[in-house]
Structure formats: structure tokens, C-alpha cells
Amino acid sequence: MDKTSDNQESGSDYRKGVKFLIDNEPDMKKLPSEFALPLLRNPLSAVHAEIPVIDLSGLHGPVQRRVSTIRDINSACADWGFFRIINHGIRTSLMVEMLKVVEEFFDLSWEQKMKYASDNVMSPIRYGTSLNTSMKHSLHWRDYFRHYGHPCHKTFHLWPDNPPVYRDVAKEYLEQIWQLAMKIASAISEGLGLDHDYIEKSLGEGFQVQAANYYPPCPEPEKTLGLAGHSDHGGLTILMQNHDVDGLQIKHNETWTAVQHVPGTFLVNIGDYLEILSNGMYKSVEHRAVVNAQKKRISVAVGHGPELTAVIAPASQLLDKNSDIQYRPIAYQDYIRLQQSSTIRGKSPLQAIKINNM
Numbered sequence: 001m002d003k004t005s006d007n008q009e010s011g012s013d014y015r016k017g018v019k020f021l022i023d024n025e026p027d028m029k030k031l032p033s034e035f036a037l038p039l040l041r042n043p044l045s046a047v048h049a050e051i052p053v054i055d056l057s058g059l060h061g062p063v064q065r066r067v068s069t070i071r072d073i074n075s076a077c078a079d080w081g082f083f084r085i086i087n088h089g090i091r092t093s094l095m096v097e098m099l100k101v102v103e104e105f106f107d108l109s110w111e112q113k114m115k116y117a118s119d120n121v122m123s124p125i126r127y128g129t130s131l132n133t134s135m136k137h138s139l140h141w142r143d144y145f146r147h148y149g150h151p152c153h154k155t156f157h158l159w160p161d162n163p164p165v166y167r168d169v170a171k172e173y174l175e176q177i178w179q180l181a182m183k184i185a186s187a188i189s190e191g192l193g194l195d196h197d198y199i200e201k202s203l204g205e206g207f208q209v210q211a212a213n214y215y216p217p218c219p220e221p222e223k224t225l226g227l228a229g230h231s232d233h234g235g236l237t238i239l240m241q242n243h244d245v246d247g248l249q250i251k252h253n254e255t256w257t258a259v260q261h262v263p264g265t266f267l268v269n270i271g272d273y274l275e276i277l278s279n280g281m282y283k284s285v286e287h288r289a290v291v292n293a294q295k296k297r298i299s300v301a302v303g304h305g306p307e308l309t310a311v312i313a314p315a316s317q318l319l320d321k322n323s324d325i326q327y328r329p330i331a332y333q334d335y336i337r338l339q340q341s342s343t344i345r346g347k348s349p350l351q352a353i354k355i356n357n358m
């Protein structure tokens with residue numbers, strides 16, 4: 001292919017990131033046509049709703065409070081698949097530091113960031129833009145940077161050394177978030193009627209991936225999305241964002257619903273692995289990110305799932321003669337590849353392994 005053709009040139013500019021585009025043209029008035037999503041109905045007109053709030057200190061309280069907290073988590077998982085946690089035990093200063101080093105990373109020159117660009121969706125570290133620019137699709141208004149976390153010692157040496165404190169801050173953050181995820185997983189196990197360590201044990205060594213998203217201000221935010229509707233492939237995602245701008249929407253009762261950000265809290269959501277493990281009792285919920293004309297938004301989503309070679313399948317304890325198995329077993333890494341290689345979002349990877357019981 002002629003590498004100097006106009007298309008190819010502008011195509012490669014997009015791969016440098018939307019931040020690069022807007023930094024070079026801060027007065028941009030029109031959304032470049034590649035970003036216009038043809039079938040999108042104005043995403044900024046979503047309804048607003050309060051999602052369940054769980055006070056995690058209840059898990060350490062007297063028996064009755066613990067039981068009612070587990071019951072609340074269980075109904076939040078079944079009814080919403082998303083909930084907000086307070087009294088989660090993570091220092092606010094660590095949350096702030098983490099957002100700061102992530103922002104400093106995105107502020108690096110595009111050459112420095114492109115060192116981490118990769119078309120390999122399983123790469124342990126990856127910078128990119130939109131969904132998957134190795135495939136043709138309408139572009140999305142976000143840059144992302146993701147890398148593996150727990151067990152941190154395996155990939156720590158690959159993480160960015162610029163900003164210089166990045167590795168240390170991210171390690172402390174990801175280790176604490178892993179512990180938090182295991183605490184919630186234990187409550188969910190009990191809520192499902194399984195042993196309290198059932199989910200944690202099912203993870204084996206476990207797998208954690210951190211996805212940082214950067215959504216710059218966008219000239220025509222009603223015509224595009226930061227991130228298309230999708231469900232997460234892992235079991236539990238723990239999400240935080242910078243303090244002063246909303247953007248997350250979840251599909252609740254078939255309606256896109258905007259979720260307000262509350263500083264100092266995290267959002268937790270159920271991913272496909274827990275939908276599969278619970279044989280469909282819990283649903284992984286589709287969610288997306290919208291953008292806005294005024295402010296950049298940064299989010300850090302940390303996903304938690306089983307070790308990559310694990311075969312994921314419904315828990316046998318949850319299958320009885322009245323409930324047929326709903327999903328075909330699949331190696332977790334094959335599932336991730338299925339999800340990440342596609343530019344079609346929604347819940348299509350789950351549909352692909354769903355068994356159509358009559």
C-alpha cells in the first residue's frame with residue numbers, strides 16, 4: 001500500500017490518539033467524519049438514575065450488619081450489575097496520585113506513548129486509540145492505555161518508567177484494588193450461596209488488567225462516543241474517574257442511564273466472567289462512555305478475572321436439575337481475544353458462547 005497517500009497519512013495520525021488531534025487543533029469546530037457514529041441517537045439525552053450504594057464497612061460489622069450488607073450486594077448485582085462503594089478502605093490520596101500519574105502519562109509526547117502501541121490484543125501493555133485501530137471501524141473519541149496488574153511482579157518491569165513515579169504508584173494502587181476486589185468477591189460468593197472463597201479460588205493465580213481511558217473535549221459530542229456499549233470480560237471491574245465530569249452510562253432496563261460521579265467513591269460492576277460463573281443469575285451490564293465539549297475526562301477501570309489459561313464455565317454447585325447450563329466452557333484467554341479483537345461491542349462475545357437451551 002502507498003504509505004504516502006493522504007488517507008494513510010491521516011489514518012496514521014488518528015493512531016497517535018485523539019489527544020494528539022485536539023492538541024494540534026484546539027479550536028476544532030467540527031468532528032472529523034471518521035468519528036461520526038452513523039446509527040447513534042443523541043447519547044447526551046440519557047435518563048439519570050441513582051445506582052445502589054454499598055457501605056463496605058458493613059462487611060466488618062456485627063453479624064447482622066454483615067449479613068444485610070451481603071444481601072444488599074447480592075441484590076445490587078442481580079438488579080443493576082453496578083453499584084457504588086463507600087468506606088472501601090482505599091486512601092483518597094492514593095486515588096488522587098493514581099489519577100495524576102495516569103494523566104501525566106497521557107501528557108507525554110505521542111512518540112513516547114506510541115512505544116507501547118501494539119496490534120496484539122493480548123499484549124501485557126498497550127497504548128492505543130478508539131477500540132481497535134488494526135481493524136476498520138468508525139472511530140471513538142478516546143485514547144487508552146492498559147497493562148496487566150496482579151501478579152504485579154510478572155509485568156512490573158514493562159510498565160512505563162515515565163512519569164518516574166508511575167510504577168510505584170500503580171503497584172500500590174493495583175495491589176490494594178486487588179485486595180478490595182477479593183473482599184467484594186467473597187461477599188458475592190456468599191450471596192450466591194457458595195463458600196466465601198469460592199470465586200477467589202476459581203481465579204487460580206488470577207488476572208488483573210488496568211485500563212486507563214482519556215477522553216479529550218470533543219467538538220460535537222452528540223455525534224460520537226468515547227467508548228461504545230460493551231460488557232467487561234472479567235469478573236469484577238473497579239472504576240474511578242477524575243472528579244469533575246460525568247460520562248459513564250449503563251444500560252438499565254434497556255435504557256441508557258447516566259451515572260453521576262461521586263468523588264472518593266468507586267463504581268463496581270459485574271463482568272462476563274461472573275455472568276458465566278453464576279450461570280446467568282448475575283448479568284454483566286452493558287455500559288459506555290459519552291464525551292463532552294468542555295472538559296477532558298479520565299477514567300481508570302481495573303478488571304479482575306481468572307488466570308489466562310483457566311477454563312471458564314458455570315459453577316457446578318449452581319447447576320441443578322432445574323437449571324440447564326447456559327454457557328459453553330472456554331479458556332479465559334480465548335474469551336478475551338474474542339472480545340478485544342472485535343470492533344462490534346455490546347454483549348456479542350457472550351452470545352457467541354451462550355447455549356440456546358430449548
Ligand SMILES: O=C(O)CCC(=O)C(=O)O
Binds near residue numbers: 239247
Ligand atoms: O470511562 C468509563 O467510565 C468507562 C470505562 C470502561 O468501561 C472500560 O474501560 O471498560
Ligand SMILES: [Fe+2]
Binds near residue numbers: 230231237287301
Ligand atoms: Fe467497561
